[in-house]
Amino acid sequence: RVAEDIVEGEFEQGSITESERDCMLDVLEPFSQSELEQIAADLDNADASTSSEAEADLDALEAQLSACRA
Helix, strand or coil: CHHHHHHHHHHHCCCCCHHHHHHHHHHHCCCCHHHHHHHHHHHCCCCHHHHHHHHHHHHHHHHHHHHCCC
């Protein structure tokens, strides 16, 4: 929900267009709040393999969101 709020806030500020907002919300839709929170928690994990996997997940998500602005 927090990620969706950020996207909505960017749209309201005029930072992104309506079609970019819709695309980003579509990218976020399959993820539950707990899945996104788990990625964030895993980024802070001391276990290198867990944090490395979370970084890859975050990079993939960011790439999908960035593609909405292309």
